[in-house]
Amino acid sequence: MQVPEATEAFLEFQQNLNYARQLVEGGRRLTQLKVGAFDVDDLYRAAWVQAVAALDHWVTGEIVARAVVLAQPGMTRPPKFSKLTIGIDLFDSVQHHQQPLTEAIRPHLEQFFGFMTFQNPEKIKEGLGYVSTVNLWPRVAKILNDQPDAEPITADVVRTRLREIAYRRNAIAHTADRDPETRSGRAAITADSADDVIDWLERIAAGILRALGPATSAPDYSQPPEDADDLGDVPVTTRTVLVRGRSLWDENSLLESINDYCTPEVADTLLAVYRHAETHPAFTGYYFGEGAHPSATAWFHMGNDEAAVWSIYTGADKSTLSINFQWMRDRGASPDRLERLAADLAVLPGWTGLPATLKEADYAKRPSLVQAALTAPSSKNIILDALGRFLIPNTVP
Template sequence: MPFTEHIAPFLRATMEILREEGRPMQPDRVRKAVSERVPIASEYLALDGHGQARWWAQLGFRTGEAASIGWMSKRNGWSITPIGVQALENFPDVKLYRELARQYRTRRQPNQLKSEDAPAAFEQFQQNLGYARQLVHGGRNLERLGVGAFDVTDLYRAAWTQSVAALDHWITREIVDRAVSLALQPHATRPPKFIKLAIPVEMFEKVHYHNADLGQTFRTHLEQIFGFMTFQNPDKIKEGFAHISTVNLWVRVAEVLTEQDTTAPVTSDGVRGRLREIAWRRNNIAHTADHDPEKAGQKSAITAREAEETIDWLESIAIAIQLALGDPVPTRNYDAAPTEVGTLGAVPTTPNEKRSALIRGQSNWDEESLVHAIEQYCPPRVAGTLLAVYRHAERHPSFRGYYFGQAVYPSVTAWFGLGSDEAAVWSIYTGASKSVLSINFEWMNNRGTSSDRLSGLADSLSVLPGWRNIPAQLSSANYARRPSLLPIALEHPGASETILTALNELLAVVEDHARLP
């Protein structure tokens, strides 16, 4: 079990303690209450690489995630929200932690790149704030020891600078992540500043002519644009987020902060003013060694408490910004089979050499592992149908490439040209228990394929077992579904001929349309 799942009892205890308290609690009080309620094994009491107890460091991350989806508040202390109370009641034991992980992953990082070396933006923000808090903690200890070899308060200045840099970096990543999500959803509403983003011809040609992955390519371009910007001034922060949202940022942030603690209401002017003061102090520390303009040759005074309050306040601002912006636009998950097919089961095999010319993006799987899974785990007729559909793709003139999935079992999605655009038309998902062929009506619809063409495709496939009612269901759902042909349909006599004929009719119509003047 991953270490983070061991934190589940601490997360539950924390939320239960906050519910019982009924008002904000300072983190130190929460830590003491949790440690008295939940036994902590010695390995979790051990310090991590930054001098913090492992269980407490992890709980800091998880409670930050809980706050970002509205279960908690970290303004003026920690408190639980009505949504958090409901979650406690709905998800017993370890299910609470798993639901937190699911909601956070789905709502806050739908387009997060899969990389062990790159934590999610908000997690990295929390890590950076953790480093700043450790500087404050170290400074306090040195002050108690009466260290005089250097100015201990410089540690508080370093923490102040670190926390501002953490917010700046998080904002950059948050803007890029949300912009990529928008780019991958053609029908999502776009803010005016997003529409006006300049795109180099080189980037267009990579995606349009050379099958470069749109998400990866656009991300690289955005990182070059926003990586050279600074997001410390409230006006610059608002301008940056205007690329991905039309929300009146600081007005909404003030409303969120006020909702979190109605005893201390905040105005948008108050939020902007506090940010300007923090940014000014950071610049003074960085450029003049915190020179006091009223006392020549002396530094401005700073205390551990001031630094700590600044760190806490910036964390609250980031959480409030997330809540103000709302959830990012969800992107397609080519690795996940449709929910109606259930758990397919893992297939233990590994990929070898890839045919890179036909493959989009990076993957854990390749053609060899996919074919191995189909042949080993599917009945002969099912395997024959799936392999016929797979081989048909690259022989078709509209074929644009395969995307091999990154889930625990091999999968592949086939892209085809659809007139003036491209779409992922079908996906094969394999598993030890069963394998399926999903027809991606939703994704084709989002790429501009007409409802008449989609209706014709659905009607052609409706002769297969399990699909008689699918055309009507798709029409009522405005084709926002990607139903699967299950093994009972795939092994039906003539299934491969029926499917390939339906696909040829769909793609032939699109090709003819594309050749019109």
């Protein structure tokens, strides 16, 4: 499987797997030479252990690298990330001695995650949960199934195979791979079986990497898309709090801006969309922006991951609602699912050509509703019905 944006940790993982492959190849050659001074099969066992260790080491490195990025100010973090603890010495170094955050926190993260083991699928998902909200194994299974000529695979099959590989690794490392039911007293192993494990672990890791997405892709949820045009001056609200020169908005400032600066028709549509979110079972939370204008982005669970589905941006001259197709695509929403959402929204004023435009752009857009669409009496029901259909799980493969 191709990995378009292999991380540094993943490249090291592949190098470590190549060491394991060399052990297997060495065993094959010694078998051809009929070496009898030792059990050549032990080279295959060593390769098996090496491959599992490579996976364990890669997961640790991937978590640390992503956690360092997420520690930066302004990043949107998974809920579990916020449960990480730091010592007072680290806080003091950054706060009072101006030590760069990345320099100070990396050793702490390496120590924290270095004491964990990432061989069992449950432990892998638990560890990656600190840096991602993706529903890991269903997403990995989907990625594997989307490969050319792929044999159908399910999340439980992926987990079961990983457990079996880890169990065999433990048998080799801790009980010398003993099997009292065999004549030799050791479980059988072959070069081909070791090679299969190495290849399969590489394939699974590549699927995990694609499921996680780029480590540094942190969309700016505070900024409206380019096609939203000029929103005008910053609304004057009584709820603005200045933080390091930036506006930190909250629900009150957003609602004040909508009520004070939008026409009644536009306010009715925006407030209907806003209030609908928290009543939906897939809703996971709002993000209130830190840009120049008050904004809110609604996050929903889509089955395999959470995504920022829509955003409201307000200004003194106009306000808008953006449907975040790009962010949903980047979080695993299928083209079929996005295509249906676009078709449902295409009846809105100004969006007749939306399905074709989005498909041509591979859904890498965040289209914003024109004022005519926000003003039309039927718009709010069209939008809510479209979002409701989109957020129903398992309606589109």
